[in-house]
Amino acid sequence: MDWPLFIIFLxxxxxAAxxxxxxxxxxxxxxxxxxxWTPPDWLFPVAWTFLYLALAFAAARVATIPGAHYALAFWAMQIAFNTLWTPIFFGLRRLGPALVVLGGLWVAVVGLLWALWPLDALAFWITVPYLVWVSYAGALNASIWLRNRHAVPA
Known part of the structure; x- marks a missing residue:
């Protein structure tokens, strides 16, 4: 693995973090x-630390492999959606639009996994928990939005 690339992706x-x-x-x-089933607040930074390390590791492993262009494009797409979600959900307090962003993130992560599979099995498998987390986050975002959709953000 190319460690300078790992640092760049990290x-x-x-x-985003x-x-x-x-x-x-x-x-x-x-x-x-x-x-x-909302996780305790302390779990979020723990989960995201692992996920960000895994994402940087996976990207650095495949970045120099010929044919990695789709993996890198989906990696860029997922980090962009990832970066957008928090300001929309917590900053603007727009639960519905945040859910739309999360949908884009989910598609980007599925695309990333699709592109990683033929390139590097370890990069693929270390990224799978990210899809699980994003799926869970999507269900949580949807549930919170449905429960609070008529509330005025304060």
Whole structure:
């Protein structure tokens, strides 16, 4: 693996992660009606740390492989949608549009996995938990939106 490439991809993940520090959940989020299967707040940074490391690792493993152009394009697409979600959900408090962004993220992650499979099995398998997490996040976002769609963001 090319370690400088890993650092570059990790920096992109760090930029996306910064939105979580800038747009924190706060009291508004705590007051929302959420399903009982909402994870505790401490789990989010733990999960995202693992996922961002895995994403950077997977991208660095395949970046120099001939034919990796679709994998890298889907990687760029997913990190863009990933970066957009937090400011829309927590910053603008727009639960419906955030769900649309999450749908785009889900499609990008599926595309990334599709492109990784023929290139590198380890990169593929280390990225699978990301699809699981994004699917779970989509269900959670949808549930919160449905439970609170008539509430005025405060």
């Amino acid at each position: 920096a992109a993940c760090g930029a 910064t939105t979580g520090a800038v747009f924190q959940p706060g009291d508004w989020y705590k007051r929302l009606d959420k399903p009982v």
